Amino acid sequence: MKKIDVKAEYVYIFNALIILLIITFISHVFREHLQIINIALIHIVPVIVVAIHGNFKATVFITFLSVILLNFLYIPPLYSFNVNNELYIWSFIIFAVVGWIITLQAKNLHTQTKQNELKESLLNIISHDLRTPLSTIHGTINLLLSDMKLDEKSKRSLLEDVNYASLRMKRLITNLLDSTRLTDKNIDLKLEWCDFEDIVGVALEEFSQKQSEDFIDIKIDDMTLYWGDNTLLTQLVINLFDNAFKYSKENTTIELEILNLNNSIKIIIFNESEYIDTKKLKNIFDKFYRLEDTNDISGSGIGLSICKSIVKLHNGDIKAIPKDNGIAIEINLPITKRAKIV
Numbered sequence: 001m002k003k004i005d006v007k008a009e010y011v012y013i014f015n016a017l018i019i020l021l022i023i024t025f026i027s028h029v030f031r032e033h034l035q036i037i038n039i040a041l042i043h044i045v046p047v048i049v050v051a052i053h054g055n056f057k058a059t060v061f062i063t064f065l066s067v068i069l070l071n072f073l074y075i076p077p078l079y080s081f082n083v084n085n086e087l088y089i090w091s092f093i094i095f096a097v098v099g100w101i102i103t104l105q106a107k108n109l110h111t112q113t114k115q116n117e118l119k120e121s122l123l124n125i126i127s128h129d130l131r132t133p134l135s136t137i138h139g140t141i142n143l144l145l146s147d148m149k150l151d152e153k154s155k156r157s158l159l160e161d162v163n164y165a166s167l168r169m170k171r172l173i174t175n176l177l178d179s180t181r182l183t184d185k186n187i188d189l190k191l192e193w194c195d196f197e198d199i200v201g202v203a204l205e206e207f208s209q210k211q212s213e214d215f216i217d218i219k220i221d222d223m224t225l226y227w228g229d230n231t232l233l234t235q236l237v238i239n240l241f242d243n244a245f246k247y248s249k250e251n252t253t254i255e256l257e258i259l260n261l262n263n264s265i266k267i268i269i270f271n272e273s274e275y276i277d278t279k280k281l282k283n284i285f286d287k288f289y290r291l292e293d294t295n296d297i298s299g300s301g302i303g304l305s306i307c308k309s310i311v312k313l314h315n316g317d318i319k320a321i322p323k324d325n326g327i328a329i330e331i332n333l334p335i336t337k338r339a340k341i342v
Helices: 008-029 036-042 045-051 056-074 086-129 131-146 152-181 196-204 209-214 230-247 303-313
Strands: 191-194 216-220 226-229 254-260 264-272 317-323 326-334
Touching: 008 036, 008 045, 008 056, 036 056, 045 056, 045 086, 056 086, 131 152, 152 230, 152 303, 191 196, 191 230, 196 216, 196 230, 196 254, 226 230, 230 254, 230 264, 230 303, 230 326, 303 317, 303 326
Parallel strands: 216 254
Antiparallel strands: 191 226, 254 264, 264 326, 317 326
């Protein structure tokens, strides 16, 4: 027998239908002891059950169904859908108004709750993800100052740690600023001719030399210039690298391919990682979303959401695909303008 997977967001509608059937049965059994006003009030319960979830369409559906049953079973002429009484019309209006008010309040409450969650996530980022590299910088500098007799190799190693931590802070602050800026629907792209080889080169400067030299394999097709926002496309590649570094297995190579498909540019970045359920990947581009069991990995959860925003601004698409014991992020950017080669 095939198992039916009921999505969690529709469970409350199913529950409301069950409640409606139970209420209708009880009302029908005790109809001689109940007045029509009492029966009407009882039938508004499933409307409220749905309305508190802030879904207008579901509220209208349950409202219509409740009034239909009320009319069919209790409003003369019984067992028909004929309307000879204004009570039927008023019942629907009252049910609809009550449902609309509760739904509207529920949506406002949901929005407020979501904003509070975003604020809390932002505070967690500032308190944790900024504090970690800052502590590294502070501790390393104190060590350098306290021991002036360190050999050059040790000093260089410590300075590389400072550089790495400062780059992490820079990327995080840039992402926070970009996240705010990219929510503006009226953002204007600074379009110009972009060279992906230069973009990748600039992006790699945001990471330590050891990371970029030892653990990255880059393949870029021969292509003419791409018409896009150079700054945003650079930030796109930086965030793709940053995400791959964070979640790749230790001492494994990150693969970046940029392909010329004539009508579009395809960017593929792959890193080996632990197994990730395909169902979880659909949320990977949501702001502040973190995969489970990644609490030991620093990150804000906004890098890939910024990638999605940048890709959409260029009318492209982005997706995450489980592949070869890892995960691949694939991006398609349509070519809307071609450079004239003289």
